[in-house]
Amino acid sequence: MAEQIDQTLEKLTDYILDRRIQLAEQITEEQNRRYSRLRSISENLLPLRVELVTLYGEALSMDPIERAIRIEKWGLETGKQCAEMGTTLDSMLKEVPLYRNTIGELIKEIAITYDYSVAKLYDVISILDQTVNEIVYYFCLPFVEVQTKSLQASQEQMLEMSVPVVPVDNGVAVLPLVGTIDTHRAKLIMEESLTKCLELNVDQFVIDLSGVAMVDTFVAQKLFQVIDSLKLIGVVPKISGISPEMAQTIVQLGLDFKDVPSYATLKSALSEIGFKR
Structure with a gap:
């Protein structure tokens, strides 16, 4: 058979x-x-x-x-x-x-x-x-x-595009953040900020928070880490776009931004640096 x-x-x-x-x-x-x-x-x-x-x-x-x-x-x-x-x-x-x-x-x-x-x-x-x-x-x-x-x-x-480090003048760059910041994006912000600052020979780096809806403890801690890391490589970090509501939240959380130059708008931050375009 x-x-x-x-x-x-x-x-x-x-x-x-x-x-x-x-x-x-x-x-x-x-x-x-x-x-x-x-x-x-x-x-x-x-x-x-x-x-x-x-x-x-x-x-x-x-x-x-x-x-x-x-x-x-x-x-x-x-x-x-x-x-x-x-x-x-x-x-x-x-x-x-x-x-x-x-x-x-x-x-x-x-x-x-x-x-x-x-x-x-x-x-x-x-x-x-x-x-x-x-x-x-x-x-x-x-x-x-x-x-x-x-x-x-x-x-x-898409994530890389969400962390666009923009050179605006010799030695000056801006990181405009939009949307929410999770663990993965926070890591990318750290990596891109340090890498681009070294590549572009940046002296002053403005982190603009105008497009960030909320700053909680997690976001603030990550920002502090980025700021401290930038200082270690000789870059002067600045923060712009802090709204009154965001400022109140930062105070309520007991966070201290006094050692970091902060501005209400990106325009005012760049004006302080001397960028007038």
């Missing part, structure tokens, strides 16, 4: 491999119709689809261990390649039923031609379903990883 199943699977493998290019072209045409954005890279996707149809065909007659190794290798490599190519996981997963249906039709043709029993057909379909599930799993892993890294890179870029 096992020998008969093996012969059946080998016939199916040969039958699918003979039609792999045709099947890949059929799937490419259908996907291009569904997703117009895939048309520009269809020439790059077609060879990968031929490889996948080949893998589906060969997987039917492979040893289970060999099949698992081949599927994992192909899924991890191709998932990463497709993600870097600019495809979306949604569009790629929509191909899964196309492979299942087209290869399923070929299996049905062979089953009818050679009069397969229900048990034999069930064994073949089980192998196909397992192969589909494993391919989807390993294909998704690197795809999600690439997208996650891309999202993290975008978030880091």
